[in-house]
Amino acid sequence: MEVKYHKLAGVEFIQSPNGGGPITPRFLTMHYTAGYDAQSAIDTFKNRTSEVSAHLVIDTDGTITQMMPFNKKTWHAGPSVFQGVKSLNSHAIGFEFVNIGFLRKSAKGLVDAYGRPVKEDLFEDYVIAPNARVGSGDFWWPVYPKVQIEAGLAAAKAIIDAYKIEGICSHEEIDTRGWKTDPGPAFPMKSFTNLLGAHRKDPDQASQNVPFNVDVSSLNVRGGAGTNWPVIAGVKRGDRVYVVGTEGGWSRILFDGGEGWVSTQYLERA
Structure with a gap:
């Protein structure tokens, strides 16, 4: 191809x-x-x-x-x-x-996101896994x-x-x-x-030491990738940082004052 x-x-x-x-x-x-x-x-x-x-x-x-x-x-x-x-x-x-995406398991069997019943043998196999974006518990994801x-x-x-x-x-x-x-x-x-x-060109490899700018008035720098980690510092709009790793929607940065994690959505390539 x-x-x-x-x-x-x-x-x-x-x-x-x-x-x-x-x-x-x-x-x-x-x-x-x-x-x-x-x-x-x-x-x-x-x-x-x-x-x-x-x-x-x-x-x-x-x-x-x-x-x-x-x-x-x-x-x-x-x-x-x-x-x-x-x-x-x-x-x-x-x-x-x-x-079709995620299916829910009900008392009457599987239903899709629109509430329509789905025969379990319609798909070859499933991955059963949770996703907090659509609710609690496990969902059935057709392979x-x-x-x-x-x-x-x-x-x-x-x-x-x-x-x-x-x-x-x-x-x-x-x-x-x-x-x-x-x-x-x-x-x-x-x-x-x-x-x-x-x-490959991502923040873990080729983009190391490529500068990013902070694109929000103030941004917490945390000790790990997630809001459950404590705030260890802060950066502000226009500050120059360097992304050296990612995890989910979080980026590990080097900044003037140390190293930590910030939410990727508030960074913009310099």
Whole structure:
């Protein structure tokens, strides 16, 4: 698989009307469609009134449909930040994998996020895991078929070969609203991030000693990655810091006064 003129060669292309401004791709963002088939996602992205879109829709049988050239913006990320970069629509290629997302276990069996009953044998297997964004207890996450993941990996590799991709992220980790969960714990994210190899550029590796600016009036510096860690210092808007590691939505920084952890969403590349 290869990219020619900002499109995957040999893949069906259906133009979405949603988006279209020029971008220079720096990231790949992984999503699930929250639906049962590719056509419903394609129809949604073709509908101007939906105001959503993505570059690729990848069906459970591995069929790929492209809906926007890779050098054009789609509306897939919403309010977002990743590695200090905000508004990922302007920087990321969106992958939509057909997958219903989380299911709940009720007294009558499994139900989807819309309250519709789901036969347990509809999907090959499940990952059972909690997610505080959607409630307490465990949820059932349908496993992505092997052929679907292989198609996604092939597309990602072709894009990495064609563009200077710096990172691969989930919609959940970049979402600043706190309610997105895709692509979920059943998605093999590590298989995708491993593709970056020598091209990898994240705060743990290639971005070490690259400066970031604080983009909020005041920001707590904590002793670890999370609000459960004590505040050990503070930085303010315009301060220059250096990211040397990440964990979830937190960045380990070097700053004038020491080292600590801050929420990544309040950093911006200098």
